[in-house]
Each structure stands twice: as C-alpha cells, then as structure tokens.
Amino acid sequence: SAAEKGGYDYFMLKEIAEQPKAVADTLLGRIDGSGSLTLDEVRIPPRVLREIDKVVIVACGTAFHAGMIAKYAIEHWTRIPCEVELASEFRYRDPILDAQTLVIAISQSGETMDTLMALRHAREQGSKVLAICNTNGSTIPRESDAVLYTHAGPEVAVASTKAFLTQLVACYLVALYLGQTRGTKWGDEIRAVIRDLSSISGAVERVLGTMEPVRELARTLASKNTVLFLGRHVGYPVALEGALKLKELAYMHAEGFAAGELKHGPIALIEEDLPVVVVVPSPRGRSVLHDKIVSNIQEIRARGARTIVIAEEGDEAVVPYADHLIRIPVTPTLLQPLVATVPLQVFACELATARGNEVDQPRNLAKSVTVE
Numbered sequence: 334s335a336a337e338k339g340g341y342d343y344f345m346l347k348e349i350a351e352q353p354k355a356v357a358d359t360l361l362g363r364i365d366g367s368g369s370l371t372l373d374e375v376r377i378p379p380r381v382l383r384e385i386d387k388v389v390i391v392a393c394g395t396a397f398h399a400g401m402i403a404k405y406a407i408e409h410w411t412r413i414p415c416e417v418e419l420a421s422e423f424r425y426r427d428p429i430l431d432a433q434t435l436v437i438a439i440s441q442s443g444e445t446m447d448t449l450m451a452l453r454h455a456r457e458q459g460s461k462v463l464a465i466c467n468t469n470g471s472t473i474p475r476e477s478d479a480v481l482y483t484h485a486g487p488e489v490a491v492a493s494t495k496a497f498l499t500q501l502v503a504c505y506l507v508a509l510y511l512g513q514t515r516g517t518k519w520g521d522e523i524r525a526v527i528r529d530l531s532s533i534s535g536a537v538e539r540v541l542g543t544m545e546p547v548r549e550l551a552r553t554l555a556s557k558n559t560v561l562f563l564g565r566h567v568g569y570p571v572a573l574e575g576a577l578k579l580k581e582l583a584y585m586h587a588e589g590f591a592a593g594e595l596k597h598g599p600i601a602l603i604e605e606d607l608p609v610v611v612v613v614p615s616p617r618g619r620s621v622l623h624d625k626i627v628s629n630i631q632e633i634r635a636r637g638a639r640t641i642v643i644a645e646e647g648d649e650a651v652v653p654y655a656d657h658l659i660r661i662p663v664t665p666t667l668l669q670p671l672v673a674t675v676p677l678q679v680f681a682c683e684l685a686t687a688r689g690n691e692v693d694q695p696r697n698l699a700k701s702v703t704v705e
C-alpha cells in the first residue's frame with residue numbers, strides 16, 4: 334500500500350532514501366567510547382580469530398559484490414589472504430578449507446539456497462562460518478557459528494539497495510575488527526577509518542540530495558540498448574553492481590568491466606554515443622589508479638563514448654572528458670563504494686520507470702532465491 338511505501342512510489346525509492354539511517358544503524362552500538370570496535374556478538378573467540386590464516390567469502394548477486402569489496406578491506410587491514418567466490422560455484426570445485434579458514438557468508442534474506450549450501454559445505458570441512466545477514470533468525474545465521482546483523486530493516490524491493498550498503502559497512506567492521514584483534518601495522522589507520530565510518534551516513538545523505546541531474550540523465554537514455562560500467566580497485570565491484578541493477582530493473586544490456594581490462598577487449602564495444610559510466614578512484618592516496626582511469630575516459634571518449642563520470646568533489650582532472658559529471662563526497666579510498674553506488678541505484682530505478690518497467694517486482698526475479 335501507499336502507506337507502507339512511506340509516500341514513495343516504490344519500495345525501492347523508499348529503501349534508497351533510508352540508506353543514511355540504515356548505515357548508521359549497522360554501526361550502532363558497535364563502536365565504544367574510545368573508538369574501538371566491540372563486536373561481542375561475533376561469538377568466535379579472539380584466540381580463534383588470531384589463528385585464522387585464510388578468509389573465504391561466499392555470496393550471490395549483490396551480496397557477492399559486497400564480498401568483492403570486502404576482500405580489498407580484509408587483505409589491506411589484516412594481511413590475511415581472502416578469496417571471494419560465487420556461492421553457486423564454491424562447493425563444486427572442492428575448495429581447500431580447514432579449521433584455520435574463516436568463511437563469511439553474506440546474505441540479505443538469509444535464505445539463499447546457494448549460499449546456505451556453501452556454508453554447510455564449509456562447516457563440514459571444519460571451518461568457522463560468520464554470517465553477515467539482514468534477516469533476524471533466518472536459516473543462514475542459524476546455521477552459522479556467528480552472525481553480524483546488518484540492521485537495515487526489511488528490504489521489500491527485489492533490487493537490493495540498503496542491504497548492499499549495510500553489507501559493506503558490516504564487511505568493513507569485520508575487516509577492522511580482525512585487524513584490531515590480531516594487531517597490524519595499520520592500527521592508526523584502523524582507528525581513523527572507524528572515525529570516518531561514523532560520518533559516512535552524512536555523506537550518503539549528501540549524495541541523495543544531489544540526484545536530480547542523475548534522474549534527468551537516466552530519462553534521456555531510456556531508448557538505449559546498452560550501458561557499460563567501468564571501475565578499478567573497489568570501483569570495479571561498484572561497476573558490476575551498477576550493471577546488475579540496470580539488468581534487473583531496466584532489462585538493458587549492461588556490463589561492468591575492470592577499467593584496466595578495457596584494452597584487452599571491451600574497448601572494441603565502444604561506438605558513437607554509447608553511454609559508459611566510469612567510477613573514478615580518489616585522486617588522493619592511490620593516485621596512480623586515478624591517472625590511469627582518467628586516460629581510460631579520454632580513450633573511450635575519443636572513440637565516441639558518452640562518458641558519465643562519477644568522481645570525488647574537487648577532482649578537476651576528469652572535467653574535460655566528462656559529458657556528464659556526478660560528484661560524490663571525499664571518503665577514504667576503501668569506503669568510496671558507500672557513496673559511489675548510490676547514484677547507480679538512482680540511475681537504474683529512474684531508467685526502469687522511464688521504460689515503463691515494474692520497479693519493485695522485476696520480471697522473472699524473486700526476492701530470495703530458495704532453490705539451487
């Protein structure tokens with residue numbers, strides 16, 4: 334009903350708008366007065382966590398994209414090797430698992446059969462399983478050794494939005510907690526990032542306040558057949574997520590690529606007026622990547638692409654090559670997906686509407702996939 338949608342036309346719009354609160358709720362009660370993480374609910378003893386020598390993340394769809402981003406955070410802050418695998422592929426290749434492996438299963442619904450079968454397989458091999466989940470008491474957390482709930486509130490729209498952002502926050506918390514528990518040379522950075530996370534809700538709110546040009550742009554693209562997405566580092570999974578949203582909602586051919594792969598094939602797809610969304614890493618920090626992606630934007634634009642550039646406030650290097658420029662707030666490199674994803678959600682939702690599609694219930698899809 335209209336009341337359930339809180340005045341929005343679609344649950345998806347409501348859930349996009351709820352993201353600042355959702356990410357704040359994921360953090361609630363998990364950072365103590367001294368700025369350290371208290372994840373008591375992760376009932377895997379610190380002694381066990383110190384002995385973990387590998388992390389394996391299993392998930393499907395959007396949750397898998399959260400896992401891909403988590404890998405960057407976990408490896409950077411903990412120096413533990415981390416693999417991410419589609420849950421539907423995982424157990425069929427006889428993965429190497431033992432008691433020193435921490436398996437993280439990410440699922441909004443907690444009922445996704447592929448993810449459930451993957452975690453059962455992992456536990457049979459003696460691995461500890463930590464679930465990151467949004468649905469209290471669902472099957473995946475019940476069958477895991479521990480759970481970190483995302484507290485995003487119920488997500489009704491089939492296309493995942495607030496669950497994704499809160500999965501990211503939960504993944505960062507796990508990465509930082511592992512780093513804190515094990516002690517790494519990144520202690521100061523870990524404390525700084527915990528502070529940065531506390532202000533991320535405001536950053537998401539600011540992005541939401543600037544989305545009207547994104548909606549206008551989406552409407553002008555309603556008759557296109559293809560949209561490509563490029564990203565690098567944590568922007569690569571963001572590009573994949575932007576493409577997935579467009580497939581599900583707008584029924585368009587949408588593909589995400591790692592920008593560095595462009596020259597190895599995908600650049601052949603570029604033709605006159607093809608919309609290409611590019612997620613640009615911060616010019617600070619890993620600035621080599623920033624400069625490389627600016628060259629990519631130049632290259633595709635020289636071949637006719639219509640460039641839609643998502644770049645940090647103050648990044649002037651992209652301006653000459655951006656047909657459309659979407660600004661996002663400055664964040665630490667690893668946290669950028671929390672702000673960069675939001676315009677892609679709005680873009681897909683508006684394109685779906687412009688094409689006359691049912692936003693909350695895309696064709697052929699179910700909210701949770703309880704079959705293998």
Ligand code: AGP
Nearest residue numbers: 394395396440441442445492493
């Ligand atoms: C997201 O927009 C999708 N509807 C889908 O990819 C979803 O993320 C996937 O099916 C996993 O669901 P889960 O998080 O409930 O396990």
